[in-house]
Amino acid sequence: MILVGGDHVVRGVTAQARAWLPELRDAGVSDWLFSPQWAAVALASETLPALDTQPGARPMVCVPAAHAGRWVALQAQPLEGGGSGDVAxxxxAATGELLLPAFAAWYGLTPRERCIVGHLQAGLAQKQIAHRLGLSRYTISDHxxxxxxxTQTCSRDELMAILCGG
Structure with a gap:
């Protein structure tokens, strides 16, 4: 966790958060993202305005698993108490439902493809997905x-391994 004050100054970085930084750097992520100050400030500055229009919204950045073999998520949330503007x-590691929106955007999945992948994550078979969506099994197969x-994968198992960290 990275604690950012209301003035966007980093107040502290836990050992666990600091341990992620080399993985981000080795993954070829730009300098602003593996620097705790810039990553925290970028997310903190997005958090407060989002809460005004969408209560419960938590901005997130997901970094692809280029080197580390897993996706990494940076997620900001304001701390309660006194209106100080502090953000954690x-x-x-980003897996499952946390990862699906960023994964879909990264690979350019259509809304329908994203929906189908979400059903796959839930463990549904193609026939069940087709029934739920009112489509034929052949249409699901095409998607x-x-x-x-x-995604340059060859099977459902390979796709789920990427999304679920398996």
């Missing part, structure tokens, strides 16, 4: 082929 930025092509 959590650095963690999955497009997802595999975009």
């Amino acid at each position: 930025v959590v650095v963690q 999955l082929k497009a997802v595999f092509l975009k």
Whole structure:
């Protein structure tokens, strides 16, 4: 966790957050992101305005698993108490539902493809997905082929391993 004050000055970095920094650097992420000061300030500055329009919104950045073999998420959330404007930025492995929006955007998945991948994450078979969405199994199969092509995966298992950290 990275603690950022209301003045956007980093007040502290936990040992666990500091341990993530080399992975981000080795993954080829730009300098602003692996520097705790800039990552925290960027997320902190986005958090407060988002809360005015969408209570519960927590801005997040997901960094692809280029080197570390796992996706990394930076997520900001304001701390309660006194309106100080302090923000905690959590650095963690990004998997599952946390990762799906960033994963879909990164690979250019369509909303329908993202929906299907979400159903796959929930453990549904193609036939069940087709039934839930009112589509044929062949249409689901075509969407999955497009997802595999975009993500350079060859199977459902490989795709889920990327998304679920398996």
